[in-house]
Amino acid sequence: MKEGQRKIIDVTCALIIDDQNRVFAAQRSSTMGLPLKWELPGGKIESGETAEACLVREIHEELNIEIEIVTGLNANVHDYPSITIKLIPFICKHLKGEILLKEHADFKWLTKKELLDLDWAAADVPILHNYLNYLNAI
Template sequence: MKSVEVVAAAIVKDDHILIAKRGSGEFEGLWEFPGGKIEMGESQEIALKREIDEELNLMISDLNYIDTTFYDYPSFSLVMHLYSCTADTENIIKHVHSELLWIHYQQLDSVEWVPADIGLLKSVVDYLSKD
């Protein structure tokens, strides 16, 4: 089975995380941590900065690794690395998502998630609770 490796961001502001609703495709209408595929030769951190700039017009910093999840979809296996980070700018522009939401990290389970992202929710809560 084909394997796809991606990075995702838990963009933190106060006790809230920026999450994004898929605007099209198989999981349209479900929430996810923004991010995307790692391109050949990119580090996880460089890929994440590029993806967040492309998807949200945001520059991010203070990247801290949280966790990695593995999820088997019918046609491919996904490996997703999640990082916490902060936004260096506030001029968010949605390029691929239908909606964005700042949600308190203790309420992450109150929305419907893309299947692979569900495996990271507890890790985000645990990571942010330790501060």
């Protein structure tokens, strides 16, 4: 890594789709970075872990549910003031379990028309646009 270059942290996120084709959105708690911003849930990939395994683990840890990954979307590299992340999104189905928020303040299920109405974390916005473009292409 060159001097002055920031390390990029690989982070997964889930577009969890319910049986009404709504997308799950989670609101970050007031004690998390980017407090009260909305995000697609997920987390950092650990050493030796695949993106897919990370996402299944993180969703279980954060939301107490099991998911099935349907497909991936294009990743987005985003520079926050103190960190650079590569956000790796996957479209997922909720398989089983009741949602139990362990880290987040709130959650919502959003239709595609409502998707861009929330105050999203900046890195998630291009992912949402990619998802909407994906829906229009299928």
